[in-house]
Amino acid sequence: MPDTITSEQPTAVDTLLIERPIPPCNIVIFGATGDLTHRKLIPALFSLDAQGLLPDHLKITGFARREFSDHSFRDELKASVQEYAPDLWKEAEASWIKFAKRVVFHRSDFDNAQGFTWLKERLDRFDQTEGTLGNRLYYLATPPSTYTTVVQQLGKAGLVRGGTDKDSDGFTRIIVEKPFGSDLASARALNAELKQVFDEEQIYRIDHYLGKETVQNIFVFRFANLLFEPLWNCKYVDNVQVTVAETVGVEQRAGYFDHAGELRDMVQSHALQMLALIAMEPPNTLSASDIRDEKAKVLRAITPVVGSGCNDCVVRGQYGAGQLGGKDVPSYRDEPNVPADSVTDSFVALKLEIKNWRWAGVPFYIRAGKRMPERVTEVNIIFKDIPQVLLATETDDTAEPNVITIRVQPNEGISMRLGAKPPGQKTVVRAVDMNFTYGTSFGQRIHDAYERLIMDALLGDAALFTRDDEVEAEWGLITPILEHWAANPAPELPNYPAGTWGPDAADKMVTDSGRKWWNR
Ligand SMILES: NC(=O)c1ccc[n+]([C@@H]2O[C@H](COP(=O)([O-])OP(=O)(O)OC[C@H]3O[C@@H](n4cnc5c(N)ncnc54)[C@H](OP(=O)(O)O)[C@@H]3O)[C@@H](O)[C@H]2O)c1
Incomplete structure (x- = not known):
């Protein structure tokens, strides 16, 4: 469904709005x-x-x-x-x-x-x-x-x-x-080495996801609209899902990726930064330190998944041969430069809990994977069910919950799933989407994330860069999982065919509590 605010076609050199000139x-x-x-x-x-x-x-x-x-x-x-x-x-x-x-x-x-x-x-x-x-x-x-x-x-x-x-x-x-370290110890060591020469205020740790318009819009959407903030808590939100799905496999990057894996490559920074923007408290001001204080605070409030907790809250996967877009594609282990016995994760799903007043009891699911059926990066905020007493659905199922989808790529934008009445005599509910897309709403092209981030660094605005304590809090969550994996080999790999949404265990992790992954 097209959005209502449109204007003329964007051009490649439309001007980014800046308040101050970039210095020499x-x-x-x-x-x-x-x-x-x-x-x-x-x-x-x-x-x-x-x-x-x-x-x-x-x-x-x-x-x-x-x-x-x-x-x-x-x-x-x-x-x-x-x-x-x-x-x-x-x-x-x-x-x-x-x-x-x-x-x-x-x-x-x-x-x-x-x-x-x-x-x-x-x-x-x-x-x-x-x-x-x-x-x-x-x-x-x-x-x-x-x-x-x-x-x-x-x-x-x-x-x-x-x-x-x-x-x-x-x-x-x-x-x-990025990558900034490969576990908590190496990230701490790198921070210490950098700080022998630079002050923290001089260090700009880049995660290009934070330069993407839609990711920044999470912040504006939450704090510039009265509509959402009252609902943005455990009373109304049932669960939150962050999906970072790629259709590509490891391509030519095996030299790096086979040592890193999906958990390090996609979750440590990209997914956790998006989660932090969704879950953080409103900062006092828009200064870099106030924004980063709140992000660090919420990252520290996530309960680390350790030891046998990983069995219930973490699923690792690696793709086998399969089909994508009607074509046969090889298994991860058959990709160029990947060892035949590699146990590197090309998929990971997590269930996290944020232990604070706002989010107590709300599961935050993250899944990131290669060779998924679709290329999509998005956050879904899934609200609780309405009391099913008044209105029937067309199919006699229960009405779908309201869902806010923040699409980071492709088709950057935000959509809201609502219940609406289709034309006709019967009063029934059907799910419809209200869409806002960046591509058409502002009549401007979306600037590449690096443009924005380099400009901010030149201007001395570190708000979209990751601070030392954020990076260490992220690795503090990732490292116990890596340690658990290292101590517990994964004989089941490969465990999902290329072209599917990951291993069955990832579905089970969500369906066990009566929920489901939000796939469009
Ligand atoms: N490529 C991406 O899309 C991407 C995305 C996200 C993050 N990153 C990160 O960005 C960084 C660079 O990645 P890349 O893909 O651009 O790497 P790359 O293609 O391998 O380039 C490495 C560069 O470093 C130079 N270099 C390496 N060792 C050197 C030495 N001892 N003295 C002088 N120059 C040296 C190389 O110069 P010579 O060619 O002259 O040897 C080359 O210019 C990595 O940290 C990577 O993780 C890359």
Whole structure:
């Protein structure tokens, strides 16, 4: 059903609304020849520039080992924008020459201290010649195993000014990519290593899900509408479901994924951050610290699932061969570079409990999986049943509960399932959906999450980045499950055919209490 607010077609360079201009800055991307830089970071920066949002005095230095001149590096980036952001390229091609002039390549190995000394000389020179005012934004788009080396080299080379944005010599900030650690101990160790060189206020831990409009809209939807907040608690909500489903398998990422698994890759940050936005209390203000205080508080209120508790509240799965879109697809273990005896989880379902006044007794279910029948990321808030005394349904079943669905991808938007009367003499109830879709409601294209997040980091707004205590609270929930799995091998794997919604045990976990997964 289309929504009612529509306007003209969006364009690729519609302007993001910002209240303050982005300050001059030297951005340094570590890992500038890598996949993330090409597919996401450079298209995002180019788009910001094409919208006129980057200041004149902003330079971008790409740091990596491979051999490039400034010129050949720019050519390579141009080809990437053409390939990965063709709509943007079509509309903004004329802005490329100006953007390309901002970019230079700095070749060095992270182990080479001299490379960082030269980097400092280069950036200091830009401060003089390009007016970048001593401001630095570093982006760690590198393998996690190199984070500590880069950070230490930055510290040793004098590339990190202490203090925060109040520093009159300019700010220094660092964006750290995910994964941030692989368990609680490693996340704590990484936090400690970063803080030997940077203050917490200078560290921007990125989870690109938080840059997605719909995820941010969870916050606005909850706190800008009087309608929902009174119902947003255990008195009216029956259960909450977070689904992160992909149709793809492990593809070419087995080298990383087979060590990580779905619980680490999708639940630790993406799913738990969405859950925190759904369940948090209203913050006192919109400041980064107030928002993150509330998110951390609710994450800490989740009861960890430990030991044999995992048998009832956690289901792990791995796909076998199956069918998707009418095509045969191989099992996880038959994917390229996956060991034949791998027990890595490509699916996980969890039942969590938030021990606080608002949510006591409401199950929060999370499921994340690969080779699911549909690609969908959404949150469903399922309300309690109405008293079934007054109205019949068309099928004589009980009327469906009200459900609010927050769709993060695809078709970003929000829908509400309501009971309505179909035309005719009989007074019966049929479920209908009221839809709001981002694609049509605002007449603007949805900006890529990285655009928003890079802009926020340049502006010094850390609200959409994860703080140290949040990340540790997340790993505090994930680690006992990983430990239980390590101690209890999974002979049943693979346990779901590709193209299905996961193992039967995941259904049973929900149906045992008379509920069901909310599949459209
Ligand atoms: N790709 C994605 O879509 C994606 C999504 C979410 C998160 N991430 C995260 O983003 C980070 C980067 O991922 P990626 O996929 O872009 O990795 P990638 O394609 O493997 O790129 C790694 C980059 O790091 C550089 N590098 C590695 N070791 C180096 C060293 N010792 N000295 C100098 N440069 C070195 C490489 O330079 P050379 O090529 O010159 O060796 C390359 O530019 C990872 O933490 C990943 O988890 C990526």
